[in-house]
Amino acid sequence: MVRRAKKSADGTRKSTIREVAELAGVSTATVSRILAGNYPEAPVTRDRVMRAVKELDYVANVHARSLAGTPTTSVAIIINSVISPHYAHVAQGVQTQATAEGRLCLIGTTGGDAARELAMVQLMREQHAEAVILVGNVLADAEYQARMSQYAHSLAAAGSRLVLCGRPPLGPDVPAVVVGCDYTGGAFAATSHLISAGHERILCLGRRPGYTTADARHAGYRDALTAHGIAHDAQLEVEGTFEREEGYRMIKERLESGQRDFTAVFAFNDLIAAGARQALLEHHLGVPDDVSLVGFDDLPPALDLNLTTVQLPHQEMGRTAVRFALEHETQGGAPPHIVLDTHLVIRDSVSSPR
The missing domain is CATH 1.10.260.40 (lambda repressor-like DNA-binding domains)
Known part of the structure; x- marks a missing residue:
């Protein structure tokens, strides 16, 4: 008995x-x-x-x-890096809302390693965080999905909540709040803007198959080509991470190999765009006179470079993640899925091709 x-x-x-x-x-x-x-x-x-x-x-x-x-009680945010402008601004939004809700904010970094992220989620659960917020890119294979789904259930059982910020849901039965942006729509708008200026040979920088954020932006790029009747060319899709030096490398290697087969560049974030611009200038190619350039994020250094880019509501993502996680804890019901809007900020980095 x-x-x-x-x-x-x-x-x-x-x-x-x-x-x-x-x-x-x-x-x-x-x-x-x-x-x-x-x-x-x-x-x-x-x-x-x-x-x-x-x-x-x-x-x-x-x-x-x-x-x-x-x-005191707390919320936790787990990010790839504290020095990336994207993660820093989302984290600031989390911190701001956590303070407004009377909570402390715990921050952990993973360097983009999925195993480390899983370990950090477990640690934050042991610290009894009321919400554990995951932000940004991850290589979400089947094993990762299964483990993170288990953690979502265990957090919910403990009165906490897993929040996926800027990444897709784990599945229909996983008790996790999802807060995202329309990355695909933003990439569609950025690519369409280049096409409307007359460009058809558009180089995309930052493709990373299997990584959620990059996959969404790549989908928007391809959707725009299809919508405007332009056949996609896999040779124009360059793989790389989201760092400035990677943007520089991708353009430098392409130009030094003699592949000057594009009139415009769509960079998957502004750091990539900054590195790409430097490599273009070193090869005596001006922006936008010789090559048009569009980024994504609207964070430093976009304004300094006068860069046309897709603006994301970074701090609002962080605030929304905290707010809905704590509200759901008291209200119950199915975890919400919130999608925030993006919009294109037009500056002077795009012109018609020569």
Whole structure:
């Protein structure tokens, strides 16, 4: 017979992990590992444990007890880098909203490593963050998807919430808030702007197959070509990461190999665009007189370069991620999926081809 949890003086339950294990018919170690989100057990076992957790109100009480004696709660943001303008501005939005909500903000970095990101999510769960916000690119293979889905369930069971900021959902049954921007639409607008100026040989820089952010921008680029009746040429799609030096490398290598087969460049972010511009100038090609150039993000150095680019609401993404994560914690229901608008900022880096 399973012993039901006794109640404390204030009427709250005082369930234990042993009671959860007894009700689910598993060991306490199995319960612990499943709640940690890193136990590859059969779905039926996990379902029994989670039903027991809900019935006994176990995790909610553990979460409450973990906060006993401390006056503060927190939200966590996990990003690739603290020096990238994109991540820094989203993180500032998270910090601003967390402060407004009376929470501290925990920040972790991964360097773009999926395994490290998984480890950081687990660490933030152990720190009892009320929301764990993941931002930006990741190589989302099947193993990653499965592990992160487990973590989303374990966070939800603990009264927390996983938030995917600037990346697609993990699946219809995964309890994660999704806050994104219309990356594909923004890339479509950027490419269409170049086409409307008369360009058909448009070099795209920053393709990274399997990486969510790059894939969305690449899709918008190709959609625009198709919509305007221009056949896409895979030779005009250059792979590289989202750093300034990569933009420089991609253009430099192409020009030095004699491939001057483009009249315009669509860079997948403004850092790539800045590096590309430097390489063009070193080869005596002006922007926009010889080559038109469009970026993405509208962050430094876009304004200094007078760069036409797609503006993202970076800080609003961060604020929205915190707000909806905390609201959903109290309101319940299906986690929301919010898509923020982008828009093209036209400056003086585009002209008609010679």
